[in-house]
Amino acid sequence: MHSSNVSTHGMAVAPHHLASQSALAILREGGSAIEAMVAAAAAIAVVYPHMNxxxxxxxxxxxxxxGAPIAIDASGAAGSLATLEAYAGQQHIPHRGPQAALTVAGTVSGWDQALRISRDLTGRALPVARLLADAIGYAEDGIPVTASQAHATASKLEELRHQPGFSETWLVSG
Structure with a gap:
């Protein structure tokens, strides 16, 4: 027999329990599913930074x-020097360094767009400060590091150690 988890008052799933808890808190306070998602995404950026x-x-x-589904594409544009000509003859585009074709981050602009849609759909909005409060608290107070975060940091440590400002900020105790 197949069973599913169900709830009469909302549900949230995220790859880290603190993000799920942030989303549930927003739902309990009367926030929309969109607002809960923004709270979860903000928390994920702090508690699961190696993945999101x-x-x-x-x-x-x-x-x-x-009404019809609403899609938001919050992917950023590539830099103006990332042209086909710039990469002509190369086997691949580098992931890091001056020739990497990184895009401008679109995450926060996507949150803004989604929150405007939420306001339009529901006629109300929780303050953005409330949506970000848990993430800010996790950043200020710290959280236990997950095994996957510890592994990711250890595997990238030599690369990160030489980035300007990284050691002074994150490796204060060595």
């Missing part, structure tokens, strides 16, 4: 109770 963060993109599919 503010420097990335966002893609939303919002299905209102009535």
């Amino acid at each position: 963060g503010l420097g990335g993109d966002g893609f939303w599919l919002i299905v209102p109770p009535e």
Whole structure:
């Protein structure tokens, strides 16, 4: 027999329990599912930074109770020097360094767009400060590091150690 988890008052799932808790708190306070998602995403940027963060993109599919689904493409544009000509003859585009074709982060602009849609759909909005409060608290107070974060940091440590400002900020105790 197949069983599913169900709830009468909302549900949130995220790859880190603190992000799920942030989303649930927003739902309990009367926030929309969109607002809960922004709270979860902000928390994820702090508690699960090796997998998701503010420097990335966002893609939303919002299905209102009535009407057509709404898509948000919050992927940023590539830099003006990332042209086909600049990469002609190369086997691949570098992931790091001056020739990497990194895009402008679109995550936060996607949050803004989604929150405007939420306000339009519901006629109300929780303050953005409330949506970000848990993430800010996690950043200020610290959180236990997950095994996957510890592994990711250890595997990238030599590369990170030489980035300007990294050691002074994050390796204060060595």
